[in-house]
Amino acid sequence: MHSIGVDIGGTKIAAGVVSAEGEVLARVRRQTPATDPQAIEEAVVDAVAELRAGHEVDAVGVAAAGFVDAGRSTVVFAPNLAWRDEPLGTDLAAALGLPVVVENDANAAGWAEFVHGAGRAVQDMVMLTIGTGLGGGVIVGGELLRGPHGFAAELGHVRVVPDGHVCGCGNRGCWEQYASGRALVREARAMVTSGGPVAQRLLDLAGGDPGAITGPHVTRAARDGDAAAQDLLADLGRWIGEGAAGMVAVLDSSAVVVGGAVAEAGELLLEPARAAFHRQLPARGYRPEAVLLQAELGNDAGMIGVADLARRR
Amino acid sequence: MHSIGVDIGGTKIAAGVVSAEGEVLARVRRQTPATDPQAIEEAVVDAVAELRAGHEVDAVGVAAAGFVDAGRSTVVFAPNLAWRDEPLGTDLAAALGLPVVVENDANAAGWAEFVHGAGRAVQDMVMLTIGTGLGGGVIVGGELLRGPHGFAAELGHVRVVPDGHVCGCGNRGCWEQYASGRALVREARAMVTSGGPVAQRLLDLAGGDPGAITGPHVTRAARDGDAAAQDLLADLGRWIGEGAAGMVAVLDSSAVVVGGAVAEAGELLLEPARAAFHRQLPARGYRPEAVLLQAELGNDAGMIGVADLARRR
Numbered sequence: 001m002h003s004i005g006v007d008i009g010g011t012k013i014a015a016g017v018v019s020a021e022g023e024v025l026a027r028v029r030r031q032t033p034a035t036d037p038q039a040i041e042e043a044v045v046d047a048v049a050e051l052r053a054g055h056e057v058d059a060v061g062v063a064a065a066g067f068v069d070a071g072r073s074t075v076v077f078a079p080n081l082a083w084r085d086e087p088l089g090t091d092l093a094a095a096l097g098l099p100v101v102v103e104n105d106a107n108a109a110g111w112a113e114f115v116h117g118a119g120r121a122v123q124d125m126v127m128l129t130i131g132t133g134l135g136g137g138v139i140v141g142g143e144l145l146r147g148p149h150g151f152a153a154e155l156g157h158v159r160v161v162p163d164g165h166v167c168g169c170g171n172r173g174c175w176e177q178y179a180s181g182r183a184l185v186r187e188a189r190a191m192v193t194s195g196g197p198v199a200q201r202l203l204d205l206a207g208g209d210p211g212a213i214t215g216p217h218v219t220r221a222a223r224d225g226d227a228a229a230q231d232l233l234a235d236l237g238r239w240i241g242e243g244a245a246g247m248v249a250v251l252d253s254s255a256v257v258v259g260g261a262v263a264e265a266g267e268l269l270l271e272p273a274r275a276a277f278h279r280q281l282p283a284r285g286y287r288p289e290a291v292l293l294q295a296e297l298g299n300d301a302g303m304i305g306v307a308d309l310a311r312r313r
Numbered sequence: 314m315h316s317i318g319v320d321i322g323g324t325k326i327a328a329g330v331v332s333a334e335g336e337v338l339a340r341v342r343r344q345t346p347a348t349d350p351q352a353i354e355e356a357v358v359d360a361v362a363e364l365r366a367g368h369e370v371d372a373v374g375v376a377a378a379g380f381v382d383a384g385r386s387t388v389v390f391a392p393n394l395a396w397r398d399e400p401l402g403t404d405l406a407a408a409l410g411l412p413v414v415v416e417n418d419a420n421a422a423g424w425a426e427f428v429h430g431a432g433r434a435v436q437d438m439v440m441l442t443i444g445t446g447l448g449g450g451v452i453v454g455g456e457l458l459r460g461p462h463g464f465a466a467e468l469g470h471v472r473v474v475p476d477g478h479v480c481g482c483g484n485r486g487c488w489e490q491y492a493s494g495r496a497l498v499r500e501a502r503a504m505v506t507s508g509g510p511v512a513q514r515l516l517d518l519a520g521g522d523p524g525a526i527t528g529p530h531v532t533r534a535a536r537d538g539d540a541a542a543q544d545l546l547a548d549l550g551r552w553i554g555e556g557a558a559g560m561v562a563v564l565d566s567s568a569v570v571v572g573g574a575v576a577e578a579g580e581l582l583l584e585p586a587r588a589a590f591h592r593q594l595p596a597r598g599y600r601p602e603a604v605l606l607q608a609e610l611g612n613d614a615g616m617i618g619v620a621d622l623a624r625r626r
Contacts, residue, residue, distance in 0.1 A: 067596055077599035084599075086488020140453060140564070148454075149435045150603050157595035158559040162474060169595050175498045244470040250451070250563055252460020252501075281379055282482050283472035286390035286397075288462050 003296045005104060005307030006044055008064040010034055010080045015047040016300070017055040018307035019221055022116030024300055026051055029152070035082045045095045054178040059313055061098045061306030062088060063108035065135070070150040072101050072309075079168065105129075105302045107153060109135020109295075112305030113257045117296040122254035126247045127295070128155065128240065130260035133168075134176040144309070160243055177261060178239040181215040187211045188232050198228035219265040223255045233265050234272040238291050241276030241292065248290050249282050259295025270294055314371045316362055318620030320418060321377040323347055323393045328360040329369040329613070330497055331620035335429030337613055339364055348395045358408045372412045372626055374423035374619030375401060378448070383463040387413050391550075392481065402608070414623040417441075418615045420466060422608075423450020424457050425618030426570045430609040435567035440558045441468065441553065443573035446481075449490040457622070459606060460529050469493070473556055491552040494528040494575045501526045501545050511541035532578040548583040548619055554589030554605065561603050562595050571609025 002025065004016040011034060016027035028047045033039035048060055066078025073089030075081075093100040103111075109118075110127030119125040119139065128186060136155025138145040145152045156176030157169050158184035161227045164173025165183075177183055192199040192210040201221045206212040221229035256277070258270060274292045298303055315338065315502070319328040321343060329340035346352035349536035378392025386402030390395075406413040418426075420604055423432075423440030431440040432452065440450035449468025451458040458465045467488030470482050477486025478496075491497055505512040505523040514534045519525040557569045569581060582599045587605045591597060610617055 077596055122461075136563075145453065148435075148567050148622075151563055151600055152563065152565035152598065154562040154565075154595050157562050159473070159555060159593065160475070162555075171593055171595070172594075241360070242472060242475075246561065249467045249470050250449075250465065250560065252462055252465035255463050260359065272374070280472060280484055281491075282467050282484070282487075283390055283464065284483075286380060287464055292482065 001128060001311070002055055003059045003061060003306070003307045003311040004048055004057050005303035005310070006047065006060065006062045007108070007302035007306070008032060008044070008062065008081070010065070013040070013043055013047060014299070014303055015044070015051060016303050016307070017051050017057060020311065022304050022308065024304065026054055031085070034080065037081070037086050038269070040081065041088065041091055045091060046101060048096055050064060051212070057098070059101065059310035060092065060096060061272040061310030062092065062100060062102045063105040063225060063302040063306040064102065065105045066087070068102050068104050068150050068164050070146065070148060071203070072103060072150065075102065089222050099310065099313055101306065101307050101313050103309055106135025107136070107137045107144055107146070108309065109259060110153070110257070110304035110305065111296050111299035111309055112301040113137045114261065115308050116304060117301065118257045118293040119255050124251065124253045124255045124308060125255040125257055126155070126244065126251060127257045127259065128179070128244065129301070130180055130240070130258060130262040132181050134180045135260070140251065144180055155247060158243070158246070175239070175243045179236060179243055183239070184215050184218055184232060184236050185213060187235065188218050193230065202229055207295070215262055219268070221266050222265065230268060233268045235264070237272030238276040239271045240269070241273035242280045244273070244277050245280035255290055255291050256292045257278060257295050258292065259297070263294055266294065314421065314624070315368055316624040317361055317370050317373045318616035318618070318623070319332045319360065319375045320421070320485070320615040320619070321345060321353060321357070321375065321394070323378070326356055326360060327616055328357070328364060329616050329620070330364050330370060331617050333624065335617050336393060337617065339367055342350060350394070350396055350399050353394065354401065354408070357371070357405060361409055370411070372414065372623035373405065373409060374421070374613040374621070374623030375413060376418040376619040377401070377415065378418045378541050381417050383459065383461060383542050384619045385416060385463065386469065388415065389612050396544045412483065412623065412626055414619065414626050416622055419448025420450045420457055420535065422457070422572060422614035422620035423452060423466070423618065423620065424622055425610050425614040426608050427452045428621055430614065431570045431606040432568050437564065437566045438568040438570055439468070439490070439557065439564060439566045440570045440572065441557065442614070443493055443553070444576040445494050445495045445542070448573070451563065465617060471556070471559070473552070488552070488555045488556045492549060492556055497528050497531055497549050497575060498526060498553070499547060500548065501531050501542075504541060504545065514539040515542055525537065528575055528582055532581070535578065535581050541607070543581060545583045549575070550585030551589040553582070554586035557586070557590050557605065558593035566603050568603055569605045570608050571605065572610070572614060576607055578620070579607065613614060
């Protein structure tokens with residue numbers, strides 16, 4: 001039986017009918033009215049209704065950027081969606097007449113890569129979703145690590161630099177401030193603003209306005225051979241790899257899968273990440289070493305993962 | 314049925330008969346001939362034979378400071394014991410005619426605190442054994458986290474300071490270099506050597522020789538009211554607490570248990586550790602917060618834990 005996966009982002013809702021093999025059979029999109037929980041729920045109900053008109057499904061999974069409780073139903077805290085103790089699962093199940101499983105979006109993406117993507121050959125993996133921020137998902141012995149409160153794998157908020165950059169979570173030095181699209185853009189703008197000659201290509205791509213530089217500009221410039229842009233991706237890769245080594249020191253994972261929009265930079269990011277990762281591993285030379293892989297499911301990972309979690313509820 | 318736990322340290326072997334309730338019914342000690350694996354095995358066989366003369370047992374657990382393989386039999390790498398791919402479990406089982414389970418000593422200590430000690434009320438905990446170094450043990454959902462290769466919970470080698478102090482593992486900035494007895498002594502000696510007037514009590518306790526300062530000297534001076542020694546323990550506590558928050562960000566544990574010889578400083582260490590821990594937790598105020606507790610089983614934790622793991626083999 002198919003299930004529906006719904007990925008609630010900060011600006012849009014993506015929903016799809018997903019087969020047991022992880023294939024997306026149909027999909028719809030809605031805008032996210034981010035500050036109005038009621039309106040988000042209505043948009044999800046509407047999207048699911050449209051999908052059910054064409055496919056029989058037996059469960060709905062909902063992925064959202066936030067802390068989801070141990071019962072996989074209530075969003076305890078979602079900073080970008082203005083949710084506090086929002087009973088999303090209960091409300092949606094009542095409105096839809098279907099079982100609903102709610103999961104953190106990065107956990108859902110990690111589960112998708114584990115079941116259907118880059119991590120399908122292993123039983124223990126770490127997923128890093130590198131978009132604007134850094135989302136984490138952890139698989140231990142073939143199971144999604146949720147923790148007793150549902151708050152596990154908040155990898156972006158592990159501190160990697162004492163007294164480092166301020167983070168939106170209220171602390172300083174969080175990994176997310178060094179290994180994310182936001183960090184890449186911050187460093188790129190700082191490099192350009194410093195006025196050195198190396199960053200001219202980046203400035204050109206941004207139309208001459210340092211404040212207009214985006215992550216894709218950096219990747220494009222790097223692909224075009226711009227050395228400064230390549231350095232920016234290499235620095236980002238180093239932070240990814242060194243942090244990943246810390247996670248493997250804790251978890252002994254067999255694979256680290258790197259996804260999210262920033263991972264589309266590919267080997268320009270992953271090669272320096274791998275070098276840093278292997279250098280930083282404890283007991284290197286005496287251990288089977290984890291592989292660091294690019295994710296395979298792209299933007300659909302959250303939707304596919306949460307649909308699968310709903311199917312296995 | 315009772316089992317025997319053997320804890321192989323850098324200078325001594327402690328072995329005991331342990332009941333299912335975690336009680337140590339009899340114990341013996343042997344010196345550790347650290348550089349000779351064969352001599353260590355003979356000392357273990359001899360200690361077990363002595364214990365079996367007075368008690369019936371059905372299994373032997375052996376805890377050692379090192380990386381133990383997924384089969385809980387071979388010590389892949391033990392830096393302080395000169396072991397490389399040492400088939401300790403197989404050799405001992407043949408010599409003893411009993412099932413033998415080998416486990417990393419910090420994992421064993423964590424398991425003991427989980428089953429019989431400070432963590433017995435929870436299902437998810439982190440154990441920090443703070444002696445000369447920093448050993449980690451992790452319980453996830455009531456199970457010891459070993460990882461697919463047996464190398465999980467190497468918490469002391471998670472990097473917490475980029476370009477930080479050099480570690481014996483070959484990297485820099487490992488947590489163990491900031492949250493361990495070795496770190497405490499390093500900082501105490503540096504403080505005294507700097508010649509400030511605040512550290513006079515510490516210097517007196519060490520007989521006037523900064524190089525003779527030990528961890529117990531710091532704890533004694535702090536208990537006597539010496540402000541500089543109290544600051545040293547508070548700094549150590551801060552590194553413990555901040556690092557523990559990172560572990561809870563990954564694992565969502567319900568409790569962090571702090572043991573090892575350095576933890577005998579008690580609240581002088583744990584109160585600043587708790588303050589730093591709570592301040593550094595992601596989503597604090599929106600989550601059930603883990604408790605940070607002092608370990609209860611002292612030096613026997615490794616022996617008791619590995620005896621229990623052998624019983625449950």
